[in-house]
Amino acid sequence: MKVIIIGGGKVVYFLTKTFLSKECQVTIINNNKDDCEWFAKRLKTTVIYGDGSDQKSQEDAAAGGADCLIAMTPADEDNLIACQVADRIFGVPRILALVNNPENVEIFKKLGIKLALSTVEVVSKIIEEKIEFEEITNLIPLAEGKINVTEVELTYKSPVLGTPLKDIDFPKGALLACVIRKDTPIIPRGFTILEEGDKLVLITMPDEYEKVLRLLTGEK
Amino acid sequence: MYIVIIGCDRVGSLVANRLSNEGHNVVVIDNDEASFENLSSEFSGFRILGDAGEVEILTQAKIEEAEAVFVTTRKDNLNLMIAQVARNIFDVPCVVARLFDPKREEIFSTFGIKTISPTRMAVEEFFKEIKG
The missing domain is CATH 3.30.70.1450 (Regulator of K+ conductance, C-terminal domain)
Incomplete structure (x- = not known):
């Protein structure tokens, strides 16, 4: 399975490691140069320095052949646009957005991103x-x-x-x-x-x- | 007309001032209080301080009653998201978003949202001038 992850931080790092251990191919898109270097030194995977909501970056990440795209940046608007670009331009079959504001789960669904999860919502429910x-x-x-x-x-x-x-x-x-x-x-x-x-x-x-x-x- | 302007930088405030002068009902939303200083002293509309990316702020502005919304924050993606929420969730008949990146215009023209790109406009104006 080919997975594209847009975002940064420890969660992306561990998520990528988990996917790699399951024989998935992972490409990370991140808009911070230092973060990209950090990932590149620690993970045997492709890291693209760029704006994940930009068509060009997704093209570089071969989004056309991807099975799954996960948008999990700290800005919900960037996640939304990244998912819409992946959906409308590249036709990525499975698209997941991790939203920051729990209210946006509903908003994303209404705007065509069927799979939107809020960490806050899931964790608070469990607790x-x-x-x-x-x-x-x-x-x-x-x-x-x-x-x-x-x-x-x-x-x-x-x-x-x-x-x-x-x-x-x-x-x-x-x-x-x-x-x-x-x-x-x-x-x-x-x-x-x-x-x-x-x-x-x-x-x-x-x-x-x-x-x-x-x-x-x-x-x- | 009832019009909501999101983003009160130079463009947003100029549009808001002019609409207010023409007698329209205007609400301006911005996340930065200092930006309201761009509004003229004659501006008679409402100011809402908050992040328009939160639906709560949009409902506070009674966006569902707006006849037109102009989205002009400094972030392209935020503009596109707010514009879609205004158009597709609150059924605002006329929604215009400003985009600095002209590449994004193509994709979002299919979403029923009108976009304005100052970047593209500047380029076109320049070529008009040199071709005289």
Whole structure:
């Protein structure tokens, strides 16, 4: 996969390293000469010094043959224009914008950039939901937060230990997708009995999220 | 007419002063308070201090009621973004953006936004002069 990343800083550095380790080809576009040199010395990848929202820089980065473009500069307007240029001129199939102002997620979508994420929004959501329930070890909002995938570990306090699943009154908007017992995943059936230390992978609608967590953890 | 001017540097303030003189309702937005000093003492419109890249500031200016918006901050991409928000989200009938980089004009002419490039205009004027 060929990926173009527009931006700078540690996040771009680590993101590039992650992509490179997954056998992706990465090109970084950055408008600061010192940053470019910093990247070039540390990463075995192409670094282009230029304005990422400029057609010329994207051309230099071979945007026409790219599979994915990520715009993550500190200026949302630069991210928007970079994404629109990638979309309209080079037809890059997958375009992702990391916006700084959470309000711009909606704005970007209305202006044709379907995949816009706000780090602030994602992190605050995770923190909000995690603070309430200590047992949650993982949380991924999907479909713009319309559905959540959550991992919950059952402690001795859980009121559902020892009960077969079919006897637990699960809300309709929740599905227990998998039970991880001592690192072994089990696909749950009606007769499966939950034990202390089980990690449950849940798929839930946001409305039922708290209800199902209270049911499983016993927290009020 | 109700007109919103975004960016109160030389161009923005001259346009705002003239519109205000002609009796139009004008709102000027700029992120730099000092820029409002460019407005004439007769300017009778409103001044809003803030970043027009934030939708909240645009709503404060009642942009949805504007008949025309002129976007003339110092940043081309910001102008293009604000112009698109004004045109496509708030349905302002006439939106004009200033762009220093004439290359960007082509792309954005397809977006339903009128652009003015002082750079290109200067070049054309020069050639007009030497060809006499």
